[in-house]
Amino acid sequence: MKKQTFLLNILHSIKNKEVSRSEINNLIERAQNYACTYLKYRYKNLHKVFLAEDVTLDELAIEAIAPLFERDGNGMFVKLKSAFENWKPPIETEEKAQFFLNRMVAKSVEKYVSELLRDSDPFFSKILDSVNYQIEKQGYKKKQILGTIYIIENEDQKRISCLPDNQFINDLPSDFFQEMNSIIPKLLNHIKADTDYEAAIPLNALILRIKKMSASNFSFSDRVEFASGVNLDSMLNEALRNTVEKLRGSYSDNGKLSSAEICGIEKAIRNIAVDIKDGGINPGLHKYFLEQFPLLTFNDYENKYQNIFEYLFKFLKKEIVDQIKEGI
Numbered sequence: 001m002k003k004q005t006f007l008l009n010i011l012h013s014i015k016n017k018e019v020s021r022s023e024i025n026n027l028i029e030r031a032q033n034y035a036c037t038y039l040k041y042r043y044k045n046l047h048k049v050f051l052a053e054d055v056t057l058d059e060l061a062i063e064a065i066a067p068l069f070e071r072d073g074n075g076m077f078v079k080l081k082s083a084f085e086n087w088k089p090p091i092e093t094e095e096k097a098q099f100f101l102n103r104m105v106a107k108s109v110e111k112y113v114s115e116l117l118r119d120s121d122p123f124f125s126k127i128l129d130s131v132n133y134q135i136e137k138q139g140y141k142k143k144q145i146l147g148t149i150y151i152i153e154n155e156d157q158k159r160i161s162c163l164p165d166n167q168f169i170n171d172l173p174s175d176f177f178q179e180m181n182s183i184i185p186k187l188l189n190h191i192k193a194d195t196d197y198e199a200a201i202p203l204n205a206l207i208l209r210i211k212k213m214s215a216s217n218f219s220f221s222d223r224v225e226f227a228s229g230v231n232l233d234s235m236l237n238e239a240l241r242n243t244v245e246k247l248r249g250s251y252s253d254n255g256k257l258s259s260a261e262i263c264g265i266e267k268a269i270r271n272i273a274v275d276i277k278d279g280g281i282n283p284g285l286h287k288y289f290l291e292q293f294p295l296l297t298f299n300d301y302e303n304k305y306q307n308i309f310e311y312l313f314k315f316l317k318k319e320i321v322d323q324i325k326e327g328i
Contacts, residue, residue: 008097011084014077027101028069034105035061042148042166043113064112065105080104107144114149114204121276122320127207130180140184142203150200151184164197166205177213233277239319240273246315251308264292265305269312276320285313 010027013019036057072078083104084091091100117124131151135142141155145163176186184201192199244266251257257265268288286301289309293301301309 005094007101008091008094011080011091011097011100014080015084017076019077024069028065031065031068031101031105032058032061034102035065035109038106038109039064042109061109064109067111068104068108106148110144110148110204117204117207122317123211123276124207126321127210131203131207131210134180134184138184145200149203151203151206152200153188162197163200164191164195164202166202168197169202169205169209172209174213177210183210235320235323236273236277239316239323240270242319243269243312243316247312257308265289265309265312268292268309269316272313272316285310
């Protein structure tokens with residue numbers, strides 16, 4: 001096998017179901033390395049979401065690319081095989097094969113990030129739903145370009161050179177983000193009239209920027225908007241207050257937990273609330289708990305506290321969602 005066609009040959013082997021274990025291992029290693037780089041530089045400001053003390057970037061990268069290597073009942077790598085067969089123009093060189101793999105990895109990582117943020121961050125989830133509503137209502141489209149989901153004006157848009165990135169969105173004046181029903185047209189018009197970028201908006205970057213803005217007087221759609229004076233801090237504080245009351249009422253008043261246990265769990269819940277505001281919680285929920293009880297083992301946590309702590313976390317997220325609904 002010639003070195004300059006090594007990756008191309010692996011992809012052809014997958015297509016023909018003749019791939020060896022060593023070839024698959026090589027492909028996974030390449031995909032993981034690119035996923036690590038992508039996570040590190042594309043989402044460098046979201047370390048709290050991605051990295052718990054016992055979760056490495058390599059492990060997150062493996063989780064992100066795992067769907068690419070799922071097999072069907074016949075042992076075929078269905079996603080890679082289908083994408084390779086349908087890629088236009090056909091992949092005929094090692095350079096194009098590397099481009100194909102990078103794009104597939106980037107797409108998988110973007111999907112993983114969106115799901116991670118949606119699961120860990122109720123605010124991100126709510127804003128994403130609202131943006132998706134505006135995209136559909138106003139006739140815009142979403143398109144995967146170079147692994148990133150962009151909002152575009154129409155599906156026929158083919159140019160992909162010089163696309164806006166996360167930093168571009170973060171550097172824009174706050175005036176662009178005042179009302180949900182005007183954000184997308186304002187941004188696209190600005191990009192076309194005042195920049196050299198293509199008319200496209202990176203979706204996840206937009207959601208994260210909107211979240212940074214005050215919720216006061218902010219329209220989540222043309223039908224509902226936050227009441228004046230309501231902001232993310234007050235919503236989180238109210239949700240946190242209700243969760244702490246639940247903790248004390250359910251586990252302290254009846255003596256199920258000691259005062260020291262109640263105090264430690266309350267601190268852990270408060271730390272979760274802070275991280276939700278800043279971008280999302282760590283994947284390892286137990287870390288928040290064990291940080292307050294350093295003498296406990298993970299087995300202690302699992303056996304005695306896990307159900308309680310996970311219940312309170314779910315209660316907190318529900319309270320946040322309820323606060324969002326009450327504030328609009």
